[in-house]
Amino acid sequence: MSNNLGWVPPGVDTTVPSPARVYDYWLGGGHNFAPDRALAEKILQIMPGVRDAARLNRSFLRRAALHMAEQGVRQFLDIGSGIPTVGNLHEIVRAEAPGCRVVYVDRDPVAVAHSELILAGDRDTAVVQADLRDSDEIFAAAGRLIDFDRPVGLFMLLVLHFVPDEWDPAAIVGQYRDRLAPGSFLALSHASAEAKPSGMDEAVQTYNVRSSANQAFPRTHDEVLAFFGGFDLVEPGLVGCPSWRPDGEGDFAANPEINEVPFAGVAVKP
Template sequence: MTGELGWVPPEIDTTVPNPARVYDFWLDGDHNFAADRALGEQILKIMPGVRDAARLNRAFLRRAARFMVDSGVRQFLDIGSGIPTVGNLHEIVQQADPSCRVVYVDREPVAVAHSELLLQDNESCLVLQADLRDVDDIFDGAGKLLDLEQPVGLFMLLLLHFVPDSWDPMGVLARYRDRLAPGSFLAVTHVAADSGTERLDEAIEVYMSRQGRQNQPVPRTHDEVLAFFDGFEVVEPGVVGCAMWRPEGAGDMSDDPAINSLPYAGIGRKP
């Protein structure tokens, strides 16, 4: 890691790669360790476009956040928020309206520790350590900053493909939907099983070989990702390749059509 290690929780084994830190490496962030960089480089040799896919996901975050602000939302809940890096959700929405409030949630202690460090002087942000499935605890904690009777922008970016079917992701999402106020939005990105990206299966095998039984990716088809929006009104243009969700310029696209569709992206509104 290129920064100071003093804030890293002592129980963290920095020799084991972590999805959030590998993602941070692909975004050229500073909050990753040698093991994360080694795995990230190994996957880049198999799929050089994966760094572009990470960038496209970050660009979608920006567009989705601005869309929600333009739709009147002023409070946000980011589940699986990961390591803070350039273009964080709070930076985007508070630039649009300084009154916006953001709650970040992650189960990774390093992500939480550094988020707390980054946000210690921002009274409009809160960081929680919790698992996606801890819905009641998350809403109880978020309620300390957010008015949950009002619409919330809920983000789950590059998260749900780490949720195995045995966890009943549809049931988990239904619990979030039921707790959200009408007018709330859900933003999702998810690795596509049917994007036609070459060597995706090989890259996943390498990833899984370094992760053990935890954090194993589960790519899903378009129809499976669309099903996560059950009970929401899907916003146009629907669930599409990440780069195709309302791109604003060439920087929101890749030269590789398969990479443009590698993460699916979509936004739904709770009626």
């Protein structure tokens, strides 16, 4: 993808690694550049299980989305959606309930540009380029497709660990919660500060040095649990990513320590 940069949106510095593009590389995608691949490979050398952790998160997205669709939710808002890869949210929920509407939000212009290309002509999807803190802008743009007087499935997967404490991530989540209708769901995953697979601390440090504009802040179980304030967690609560309603052994990594790296949970607004 880096050999032909004519499509890249103006102003994108392709020499700076992006979380969305590094994640895309770990998932086997092709929407990344040499600096993204270099950082991704460096972290893989330090912590080989990080690719499994990315896969576990993607599998959790599918299970959480299907749960919401089974509960009757037909409109979805994905904050920090990243680069489109196989098994996107709109594909998952429409397999369960055709006609679902999905709005993707990411601040990375490359992620947005790819989303626009892939979703061109799909009238039931939209893409918004915005920072998750810009909730007014996001709700205004998403409101052209989503009826916020009805339940919404809100996804915030592997995004809040890029939000420093001084931004008050719990308050940011609260801004979204307060504007959602009762019966709406929140699916959230977050890097754990408690899981300690080999190389994790060094991997986080390496990422933060090499991607200075997107620092990672792993958090404890209690810190992540606070993000669900005002929601009711559904069983089994906030757990290691693959332990959230797994479909089988394939939802787990071979290394049990990797299974605890992303916390994951789903909750409903009463």
